[in-house]
Amino acid sequence: MKIKVPEESRSSNGINPQLKDIAYSMDTLIPGFYIWLGSFCWRFGGSDAEESYSGTIHSFAGFSLVLPGYQIFTTYKGSYDPR
Numbered sequence: 001m002k003i004k005v006p007e008e009s010r011s012s013n014g015i016n017p018q019l020k021d022i023a024y025s026m027d028t029l030i031p032g033f034y035i036w037l038g039s040f041c042w043r044f045g046g047s048d049a050e051e052s053y054s055g056t057i058h059s060f061a062g063f064s065l066v067l068p069g070y071q072i073f074t075t076y077k078g079s080y081d082p083r
Helices: 017-027
Strands: 002-004 032-037 040-045 061-067 071-074
Touching (some): 017 061
Antiparallel strands (some): 032 040, 032 061
């Protein structure tokens, strides 16, 4: 379980690293429970994003549950691509 309150809310490329980790985990369907609200991110399960992954979440708040067997239940319906 990781609870991260970011020391620095944006990386050098302007992407919140905690949202990047959550987006990566959801995009690759890694089982876990994820919550984000502004700069607060809570992740139970999942994985850290690869360095080459550039995706992020483009919503202020939401949650997601990814179950084994590639089932995902989420409030997020957008793209993970950077804008």
